Amino acid sequence: MTAALLLLLAASDPCTAPPPPVGGSANEAAIYLQVGDAERARGNLGAAREAYRAALARSPDSVDARRRLEEVCAAGNDSFQAGVDALDAGHPAEALKAFAGARGRGNDHAIDLLEGIARYQLGQDGEAIPRLESARSDPALAESASFFLGLIALRRGDGDRASRLFDQAGRAMGLEDSARQLARVAQQEGHLVFSALAELVYDTNVALRPDGAPTTLPGPDGSVGLTLVALARPWGTPGPYARVEGQFSKQFTLSALDLIGGAAALGYRLLGPTGSLTGEYAYTLQALDGRGYLADHRVFVGGSLLTGMFLWGFAYAAHFETYRWEVFSDQSGVRQVLELDAGLLPGAGIRITAGYAGTWDAARVDPLSYLEHGPILDTAWARGPLSVGVRGAIAWRNYRAPDPNYGGVTREDTRWGASTWVDLGIGARWSVRGTVRLLRVDSNIPDLNSTEWVFIGSVAWTGAVL
Amino acid sequence: MSLPGLALALLLAADPAPSASESHLVAGAEAFRTGSYDRALVEFRVAEALGSSEASWYAAAALLKLGRAEDSVEAFALADRASRSSGDALLEVYRGEACYAVQLYLCADRWFESAASRAGPRLAPQLQTVRSAIRDALRPEQLPPAIDRLLGRATELAGARPALAAAYADEAVALAARSPLRHREAEATSLATRLAGPRQKGAR
Numbered sequence: 001m002t003a004a005l006l007l008l009l010a011a012s013d014p015c016t017a018p019p020p021p022v023g024g025s026a027n028e029a030a031i032y033l034q035v036g037d038a039e040r041a042r043g044n045l046g047a048a049r050e051a052y053r054a055a056l057a058r059s060p061d062s063v064d065a066r067r068r069l070e071e072v073c074a075a076g077n078d079s080f081q082a083g084v085d086a087l088d089a090g091h092p093a094e095a096l097k098a099f100a101g102a103r104g105r106g107n108d109h110a111i112d113l114l115e116g117i118a119r120y121q122l123g124q125d126g127e128a129i130p131r132l133e134s135a136r137s138d139p140a141l142a143e144s145a146s147f148f149l150g151l152i153a154l155r156r157g158d159g160d161r162a163s164r165l166f167d168q169a170g171r172a173m174g175l176e177d178s179a180r181q182l183a184r185v186a187q188q189e190g191h192l193v194f195s196a197l198a199e200l201v202y203d204t205n206v207a208l209r210p211d212g213a214p215t216t217l218p219g220p221d222g223s224v225g226l227t228l229v230a231l232a233r234p235w236g237t238p239g240p241y242a243r244v245e246g247q248f249s250k251q252f253t254l255s256a257l258d259l260i261g262g263a264a265a266l267g268y269r270l271l272g273p274t275g276s277l278t279g280e281y282a283y284t285l286q287a288l289d290g291r292g293y294l295a296d297h298r299v300f301v302g303g304s305l306l307t308g309m310f311l312w313g314f315a316y317a318a319h320f321e322t323y324r325w326e327v328f329s330d331q332s333g334v335r336q337v338l339e340l341d342a343g344l345l346p347g348a349g350i351r352i353t354a355g356y357a358g359t360w361d362a363a364r365v366d367p368l369s370y371l372e373h374g375p376i377l378d379t380a381w382a383r384g385p386l387s388v389g390v391r392g393a394i395a396w397r398n399y400r401a402p403d404p405n406y407g408g409v410t411r412e413d414t415r416w417g418a419s420t421w422v423d424l425g426i427g428a429r430w431s432v433r434g435t436v437r438l439l440r441v442d443s444n445i446p447d448l449n450s451t452e453w454v455f456i457g458s459v460a461w462t463g464a465v466l
Numbered sequence: 467m468s469l470p471g472l473a474l475a476l477l478l479a480a481d482p483a484p485s486a487s488e489s490h491l492v493a494g495a496e497a498f499r500t501g502s503y504d505r506a507l508v509e510f511r512v513a514e515a516l517g518s519s520e521a522s523w524y525a526a527a528a529l530l531k532l533g534r535a536e537d538s539v540e541a542f543a544l545a546d547r548a549s550r551s552s553g554d555a556l557l558e559v560y561r562g563e564a565c566y567a568v569q570l571y572l573c574a575d576r577w578f579e580s581a582a583s584r585a586g587p588r589l590a591p592q593l594q595t596v597r598s599a600i601r602d603a604l605r606p607e608q609l610p611p612a613i614d615r616l617l618g619r620a621t622e623l624a625g626a627r628p629a630l631a632a633a634y635a636d637e638a639v640a641l642a643a644r645s646p647l648r649h650r651e652a653e654a655t656s657l658a659t660r661l662a663g664p665r666q667k668g669a670r
Contacts, residue, residue, distance in 0.1 A: 028486070028512070035511040044532065046504040054508060138536075142569065 029059035033068070040072060043110075045081065048072050083114060092118035109138035113145055125152045155271060192232050195462040199225040199249075205452035206254060208441070221257075225249040238271045243282075261286035267300075277303035295322045311343035313355070333363040341376065353378040357393070366401035372415075385425035393417040406445045413448065416440040433458045487516035494524060503531040519549035527560040535567030540630035547629065555584040559593070569612070570633060571600045572640045609645040613638050617650060620657055632661035 036051030052069035059065060083098030095118045099111050116132035119125070129152060136145035206221045226248050233241045247261040267280030284296040302315035319335040341355025358373040374395035381388050399411040419437040426432065435456040443449055494509030507528040513521035526541035542561045562577035575597055582593040620634035635658035642651035 031512050031515045032508065034515065035508050038511070039508070042537070044504070044507075044534070047507050047532070050505045051508040051511075054505075054512075 029055045029062060029065065032058065033062075033065060036068060036072075040068075043080075045072050080111065083111075083118075087114060087118055092121040096122075109135050109141055113141050113148075116145065117148055120148050120152060125155065128152060191234060191236060191464070192230070193462065193464050195229045195231075195460065197225075197227040197229075197458055197460045199223075199227075199456055199458040201225060201249075202455045203452065204454070205450060206251070206257060208439075208450045208452060210447050211449045211451065221254045222252040223249050223257075225259075238269055240266070240268045242266050247286075256289045258289055259286060260290075275303065275305040277301075292324045293328075295324065296320065309345045311345060311351075311353075313339075313341045313343065313353075315339045330365045331363050331368055333361065333369070335359065335361040339376070341378075351378075351380045351382075353380075357395070359395075359397075367399060367403040367405075367411075369400040370397050370411075371400075372397040374415075387423045387425075388421070389423075390420045391418065403445075406447070409445055411443060411445055411448070413441055413443045416442070429461055429463050431460050431462075433460070485516075487513040487518035487521065490516065491518055491521055491524070494521070494528070498524065498528060498531070501531075503528045507532065519545075522548055523554070523557050526564070527557060530560050530564045530567070535564045536630065538564035539568055539570065539573075539633050540627060543629040543633050555581040555589075559585070559589070562593075562596075565633075566596070566600070570616075570637045571603055573633065573637055575600045604641075604644070606644075606646055609641050610647075610649040613641050613645065613649050613654065616641065617654060617657065620661070624657070624661060628661050632658060635661050 032051045032055035036048045036055065039045075039051060040048035049069065049072050052065055052072065055065040056062060056069055079098045079100075079102035083095040083102060086092070086095035086098055096115060099115050099118070102111055112131040113135035116128045116135060119128035119131065129149065132145045132149045132152075135141045136149065138145075200222070201224070202220070202222045204220045206219070206223075209219055228246045229243065230245075231241060231243045233239060243263075243265040245261075245263040245265075247259065247263075249257075249259040251257045261284065263282055263284040265280050265282035267278060267282075270277040278301070280298075280300040282296075282298045282300065284294075284298065285292065286294045286296075297320040298317055300315070300317045302313070304311055304313040306312075315338070317337045319337075321335055322332045323329050337357065337359045339355055339357040341353050343351055343353040345351055353376075355376045355378075356373070357376055358371070361368075361370050361372070363369045372395045374393060376391070376393045378391040379389065393416075395415040395417070397411075397413040397415060402408045402410045417437070417439050419435060421433055421435040423431055423433040433456075435454075435458070437452075437454040437456070439450075439452045439454075441448060441450045490509045490513035494506045494513060497503070497506035497509060507525055510521045510525035510528060514525060522541065522545035526538050526545055529535075529538035529541050538560075542564060558577045558581035562574045562581065565571070565573035565577060578593045578597050578600075582590050582597070585593060616634045616638040620631045620638065623631035623634065635654060638654035639651070639658045642649055642654045645651075
């Protein structure tokens with residue numbers, strides 16, 4: 001986005017080659033000089049250079065033409081161009097120094113916009129806002145300024161204002177896609193945000209029945225689900241937040257797997273111009289078939305850092321799990337998950353992420369404790385309201401001790417996971433999504449090999465109330 | 467979108483003895499065709515100074531390509547005042563784009579409508595799409611603040627750049643006529659009348 005603006009604002013530089021002599025009258029050279037002066041006065045140094053160069057080509061001995069060309073070609077003295085170059089090179093602090101000396105030449109609104117962008121990139125939102133507001137008063141720059149004001153509002157957690165600003169920015173040709181996507185994000189960034197997700201699911205192997213198992217065991221089933229989430233961020237982002245979730249899922253045939261769950265979380269999110277860090281504690285309680293099944297205290301830390309076109313991320317979670325059914329109680333324990341990844345953002349709405357994830361599950365008994373690790377590859381593409389993603393993962397899971405239930409063999413699984421999804425935003429609040437997931441387990445205990453396909457159609461609504 | 471420049475270049479290249487202004491028009495058209503809009507602007511300005519009335523229209527298009535939409539609107543208005551309409555559908559598209567870029571939506575719609583009647587099968591649907599977007603953008607509740615903004619800008623420019631100020635005032639008049647309570651219509655009309663410049667016979 002910034003690069004596109006810079007391309008728009010940056011002038012080409014015809015100063016690199018001496019002008020070849022061209023036939024023409026002295027009168028023509030004088031006209032070129034006049035045109036150059038007029039363009040220079042209007043702040044269009046690119047055209048002024050072209051004009052002075054053309055004058056010099058027609059009148060090589062003209063001291064006036066040479067002097068004026070040298071003046072406008074002195075890039076080091078052209079504060080505006082130097083600022084644009086610095087911003088383009090990713091040095092906003094340097095750009096600010098240059099822009100300070102570029103005012104008063106008839107293009108102050110453009111400088112306001114670029115200064116606002118530079119200060120936004122430096123995280124100086126309070127100083128960026130008045131400059132962007134000033135740029136917004138210039139109709140030619142209004143949409144671009146609105147776009148960056150929207151980003152600032154988004155960063156401050158004022159989703160409603162961000163949404164309005166992105167709506168304005170979306171009127172500009174070339175900004176529509178970014179603005180529309182950000183308007184959707186803005187709806188998730190208010191002080192009080194509600195969301196609802198309704199799902200229709202078909203699962204070919206809901207209980208992970210082994211390959212070749214008798215069909216009397218639970219097999220395919222469908223379900224409907226509803227998840228409701230309320231998120232409060234009293235001071236926006238960065239700042240503390242609280243989240244409450246409710247979850248309900250009703251199986252079509254296997255009512256023993258009907259799920260009711262609830263979760264509450266408290267967290268704090270730090271947000272800078274290129275990175276974020278989140279810490280959270282959450283408590284989740286789930287019931288299957290109307291009976292309390294799992295209680296989970298979770299501690300989570302995660303963050304990301306953007307450097308150039310790379311997005312580096314990490315996430316760590318420790319789950320302190322208690323299975324409340326006697327038959328599953330040995331699975332209770334502490335499960336820790338760590339994922340490190342690097343994302344490539346080459347532009348055009350594409351994100352490619354490669355990472356490595358590991359899980360250490362210390363269950364109450366060793367035969368159920370395991371270490372799992374493996375690579376992850378995730379690719380997503382977004383354009384306008386449409387986004388598409390594909391994710392693949394392999395995990396090698398090794399249990400800690402022989403399992404007496406399987407003839408004293410220590411279980412070793414390879415788990416293959418793949419999923420793909422298509423998401424279509426409908427306006428700023430609604431979206432529909434189709435997801436297909438595959439999980440294949442290959443175990444050294446053949447009885448545990450299984451395949452599961454899951455097909456999900458969902459509708460989501462997200463809206464900022466405050 | 468470089469077709470007008472290319473057509474002009476071909477037309478003028480066929481002339482065995484082009485005048486001084488015409489050779490600069492050709493040079494400008496060639497620079498426009500290759501995307502060297504700074505050079506194109508300079509050549510069109512030189513042609514203008516040497517007496518070409520057509521050059522003003524092309525200079526306005528070059529200004530748009532340079533991202534100077536407001537200057538482009540002004541240049542088109544001045545070209546309109548100085549000579550009869552170009553009659554070129556693609557120049558009208560450029561003029562509509564310039565108006566659109568500075569949020570003179572009715573101005574944009576007027577030029578897109580004019581161009582659409584003569585545009586080819588590829589361009590016409592695009593123009594219709596933009597015109598639909600313009601209709602959506604002009605919701606009644608948005609008209610009063612838009613009129614306020616336009617009149618503010620017109621007043622600000624009235625002294626130094628009357629042709630550009632007139633474009634804003636004309637838009638304010640047109641929007642006021644559409645607003646439910648005829649928001650500031652008399653004021654807009656008065657300002658637009660005061661700013662209206664001399665127009666050539668047959669001008670649009």
